[in-house]
Amino acid sequence: MAENLPEEHKSVEEAEAEAEKRLTWQEQFGVSWKTPIGLFGVGLTTVCFTLLILGLIGHMTGLIENHYAAIVTFLIFPAGTLFGLILIPVSFYVRRKRWFKNSLSKVFLVIDFSKKVHRRAVILFLVLSVVNLTIFALVVYEAYHFTESDFFCGAICHQVMDPEYTAYQRSPHAKVGCVQCHIGSGADWYVKAKLSGLRQVKAVITGSFSTPIPAPVEHLRPARDTCEACHWPEKFHGKRTKKFVSFTNDNQKEPSVQEISLRIGGRNPYTDTFEGIHWHVSKDVKVEYQSLNKTRTAIGKIKVTKPNGITEEYDVPGGSKEKVAGEGSWRTMDCIDCHNRPTHVYESLSGKIDMGLFAKKLNPELPGLREDAFTVLQKKYASREEAKEQLVESLVTLQAKRNGDAFVKEHEASLISSGKYLLDAYLGNVWPDMKVTWGTYKGHNGHQDEADGYGCFRCHDDTHVTEFGKTISQDCAQCHDEP
Ligand code: HEC
Ligand code: HEC
Ligand code: HEC
Ligand code: HEC
Ligand code: HEC
Structure with missing residues (x-):
């Protein structure tokens, strides 16, 4: 009969003897991580964390300026630390049989503040937590800035971004951060950018990105939210003279030089009227157009809304509806419709x-x-x-x-x-692996690539016409001096 008694019915002596065999919590922690996995985890965490702290100090004091060191400090060391930490519970898990055998679960962990050892342990725990959280916050802060840096955008996905990064570095915007044009201010666009960034990282890892990267960028933030942080179209720019030099194969010694003054315009402080090329983006008007293709090189209807509410609508003869199934997509004209290459300037x-x-x-x-x-x-x-x-x-x-x-x-x-x-x-201009070559990315700011549908003559073609027969002029003098 006695053999069939359930365990709880053991004698007091038996139970006490068993409790003595059990390891205390302290002892249990002391041994359970000593598996190969646990040892590796603790080692990895210790090494990475030490290097992380050294790296952090180096970056914050300016001793380390190398960008590649930043990748290691802010991405690889934290990842190593975290991975090592995860391995420690994994090692406990592997040892779970011993935990159960020692019946630790029956003895609750009791923190007794009257015991000095416990008080010390709790204080140590709190202090270490504060230190760790501070370091963690610093790493997150520095890593955030690092992922917003031009180096990160331009060089991490080196093969993919090399064309844009190279062209950018020789442009007037070489000191303007990628994020200032591509993200701008505000949390909503930051989140959008990071989400699309994740998709891009996936595309890079799986090799599914398009070559060349297609232009125009479909979901670029409206330029007026970004460019206007630094440029203000209401400012009067007046004219800008540009010099164009060309030779021919038959005469490569004497250049033909053309100087033209472009009537950039702006709000003329003397007459208080908005004149010239920047008229399209003045506060007075809204110019919208319907693009008939993805590259925005074929333009259907154009709608101009003037301050008094009057709208004018231009269309190609015969109407643009027949060219596309349904309505093409409408877009409000902004800086990018002329300055599509403000910084990724490929040369001709x-x-x-x-x-x-x-x-x-x-x-x-x-x-x-x-x-x-x-x-x-x-x-x-x-x-x-x-x-x-x-x-x-x-x-x-x-x-x-x-x-x-x-x-x-x-x-x-x-x-x-x-x-x-x-x-x-x-x-400086050709990347065979990205299929970027001479003329892959063309500019809209002028009419050199008119034949491919780029530039001002997409609209200024004397062909788009209102119902009253008004056209958009191609008169040379409207935009610049007679060459
Ligand atoms: C002055 C503003 C500006 C800055 C600074 C800038 N970009 Fe751009 N970027 C643009 C515009 C505008 C376009 C869109 C061109 C278009 O739609 O045709 C663009 C397009 C791109 C494209 C698409 C391919 C292409 O050439 O059209 C990539 C990729 C790109 N940028 C990456 C970057 C990276 C990386 C940086 C920083 C190293 C950067 N950009 C800095 C304005 C900027
Ligand atoms: C963070 C500020 C900043 C932002 C944002 C910015 N720019 Fe600029 N931009 C500059 C600076 C600085 C220059 C150089 C001015 C100089 O040296 O004369 C410049 C120059 C230019 C020029 C004259 C280039 C030349 O050939 O002289 C154009 C055009 C221009 N920006 C267009 C744009 C457009 C379009 C955008 C938006 C896509 C934009 N900028 C966004 C700061 C900015
Ligand atoms: C209709 C086409 C068009 C639009 C739209 C347009 N620009 Fe321009 N912009 C020009 C041309 C053309 C020039 C002079 C030639 C050049 O710089 O290549 C110019 C010149 C500039 C310059 C240089 C001024 C100087 O004194 O050298 C800046 C800066 C500029 N634009 C910013 C902008 C900004 C910002 C926007 C959007 C708010 C914008 N532009 C919209 C066509 C345009
Ligand atoms: C999306 C179509 C479109 C594009 C592209 C375009 N324009 Fe225009 N532009 C117009 C329309 C519409 C008008 C108004 C015509 C009118 O009312 O007579 C206009 C008017 C103008 C005017 C006269 C502004 C005034 O003072 O009344 C100038 C100058 C001009 N454009 C220059 C340019 C230049 C330079 C480019 C290329 C860099 C360009 N435009 C590209 C549609 C366009
Ligand atoms: C809608 C505005 C506009 C009209 C109309 C216009 N141009 Fe231009 N043109 C420009 C702009 C903007 C540039 C500057 C291009 C650049 O900065 O690279 C330019 C540049 C030029 C250049 C020098 C660059 C090159 O292509 O060699 C010549 C030449 C020229 N135009 C000739 C003409 C002639 C001739 C006419 C009249 C039939 C004319 N343009 C009408 C806007 C215009």
Whole structure:
């Protein structure tokens, strides 16, 4: 009969003997993490956390300025610390059999403030928690700033962003943060940006991003929320003179120079009227248009709302409805419809070559250099590395074919330096792996790429017409001096 008694009916002596065998909480904590996993976790956490603190001190005191060190400090060390910490409960879990065997669950953890050891333990716990939370907050703060930095945007996804980052670094906005145009102020756009950022990271990891990255950016924040933090279109800019230099293959020595004054306009302080090119973005009017394709290069209806509430609607002859199924998408014109390349400024092929000739970086005395420059810059290299190896070489070969080996020998130094200029031009504008090449990203601010549907002449074509027969003028003098 006695053997069948349930456990609780053990004698007092038996129970006490068993309790003695049990480990105390302290002892249990002391042994349970000593599995390979637990040891690894504790080691990893200790090492990463120590390095994290050293890195944090280095960054905050300015001793470390290297951006790659920031990736390690703010992303890799915290991840290592956290991973190590997670391994510790995992190691307890692995040892769970021993916990149950020792029946720890039957003995509650009691904190007794009358005991000195307990008081000390609690105080130590609180102090360590405050220290840890402070470090954690510092890391989050620094990591937040780091993920908003131009370096993070431009260089982390190096292959993908290299074209935009390179073009940006030579632009007038090289010191304006990526986030100032791409996110702007306000929590809602910050959240939107981080969500789309996550999608982009996924696209990079899975390799599913498009090459080239498509323009226009469909969900770019309305430019007026971002650009106008620094630029104010009501300010009167008056005119701006620009110089355009060009050569021809037949005459690569004497440039044809055109200077034109662009009537940027603004609110004229003398007449209090808004005049000139910036009229489209003045407070007085709202210009909306219907784009008939994704690249916004074909424009259907255009609607202008004037301050007195009068609207004018232009349309292509025959109506634009027939061109698209249903209504095309409407867009309110803003800075980006002209300044679509304010910072990712890719250079034009002929512009780059002609500037080289003008500045004598390309030696105009080398016969046929202009033509050969076009050939080597447009050649399809498999990669930027291949271009680095072959470009200068192929210029020399072309010149040898054209002018003879003796000529090439005599002008070797000048040919090599011309070749280097062209290689720099190539590396600044062409990324074969991203399918970015000359003319991939065209600008709207002018009419050089009119033939591809870019620029002012999308609307200023004398073809869009109101029901009263009014057109949008292509009169040269409306925008600039007669060339
Ligand atoms: C002065 C404002 C400005 C700054 C600063 C800026 N961008 Fe842009 N970015 C733009 C505009 C405007 C477009 C949209 C072009 C379009 O829609 O055609 C754009 C487009 C892009 C695109 C899409 C591809 C393309 O070339 O159209 C990428 C990628 C990009 N930006 C990345 C960056 C990165 C990375 C940085 C920082 C290194 C940065 N941008 C800084 C204004 C800016
Ligand atoms: C954080 C401030 C800031 C923001 C935001 C900003 N810009 Fe600028 N922008 C500048 C500065 C600074 C310059 C250089 C001025 C100079 O050196 O004369 C500049 C220059 C320019 C120029 C003249 C370029 C030239 O060739 O001289 C244009 C055009 C321009 N910005 C358009 C834009 C557009 C469009 C946006 C919005 C997509 C924008 N900016 C957003 C600060 C800003
Ligand atoms: C209708 C086309 C158009 C629109 C819309 C437009 N701009 Fe411009 N903007 C121009 C042209 C053209 C120039 C002069 C040529 C150049 O800088 O390439 C210019 C020049 C500028 C300059 C340089 C001024 C100087 O003195 O050199 C700034 C800055 C500028 N724009 C900012 C803006 C901002 C900000 C917006 C949006 C609020 C805007 N623009 C909207 C066409 C436009
Ligand atoms: C989306 C269509 C559209 C685009 C693109 C466009 N414009 Fe216009 N623009 C208009 C309309 C509409 C008017 C008003 C015509 C009128 O009322 O006579 C206008 C008027 C103007 C005016 C006269 C403003 C005044 O003082 O009354 C100038 C100057 C001008 N545009 C320059 C440009 C330049 C430069 C570009 C390219 C950088 C450009 N526009 C691109 C639609 C456009
Ligand atoms: C709607 C405004 C507008 C009209 C109309 C216009 N232009 Fe322009 N034009 C521009 C702008 C803006 C630029 C500056 C482009 C740049 O900054 O790269 C420009 C630049 C030029 C250039 C120098 C760049 C190049 O393409 O070599 C020439 C030449 C030129 N225009 C000729 C003309 C002639 C000729 C007419 C009349 C048939 C005319 N334009 C009408 C806005 C206009």
